[in-house]
Amino acid sequence: xxxxxxxxxxxxAQAAKRSAKxxxxxxxxxxxxxxxxxxxxxxxxxLITNETVDYKQMFAESKAYTKAIDxxxxxxxxxxxxxxxxxxxxxxxxxxxxxxxxxxSILVILLISRLxxxxxxxxxxxxxxxxxxxxxxxxxxxxxxxxxxxxxxxD
Numbered sequence: 407x408x409x410x411x412x413x414x415x416x417x418x419a420q421a422a423k424r425s426a427k428x429x430x431x432x433x434x435x436x437x438x439x440x441x442x443x444x445x446x447x448x449x450x451x452x453l454i455t456n457e458t459v460d461y462k463q464m465f466a467e468s469k470a471y472t473k474a475i476d477x478x479x480x481x482x483x484x485x486x487x488x489x490x491x492x493x494x495x496x497x498x499x500x501x502x503x504x505x506x507x508x509x510x511s512i513l514v515i516l517l518i519s520r521l522x523x524x525x526x527x528x529x530x531x532x533x534x535x536x537x538x539x540x541x542x543x544x545x546x547x548x549x550x551x552x553x554x555x556x557x558x559x560x561d
């Protein structure tokens with residue numbers, strides 16, 4: 407996971423540098439074109455503008471390719487994990503896979519870790535989308551309850 411994050415950060419930093427450089431060149435060429443008003447400088451400005459648009463398209467395509475590669479890598483990891491489980495279960499006693507056996511205990515532990523991970527995602531998304539409540543008072547709770555009840559009764 408760390409390498410993916412580092413790669414994305416590096417790509418974004420390089421894109422920002424290139425974008426800033428192209429924007430500076432565009433501004434310089436526009437200034438020159440405004441000063442001289444000759445057709446050649448206008449063509450140069452148009453060329454730089456086209457390069458900027460091409461760069462944005464190229465950056466979007468590379469981002470899409472990165473996501474596609476990440477999906478393929480996750481698919482491969484999932485396949486290998488399933489194969490690993492199959493190989494390990496081949497060496498386990500039959501009581502391991504029976505109902506109420508150790509396999510069920512392992513599934514419960516995995517379920518709890520998945521729930522904790524998903525709750526973390528919900529918490530982070532909630533913090534991003536909604537502002538934090540500074541002060542919780544009895545009146546604000548009652549007002550919230552009243553607004554919810556009116557919404558439910560409206561249907």
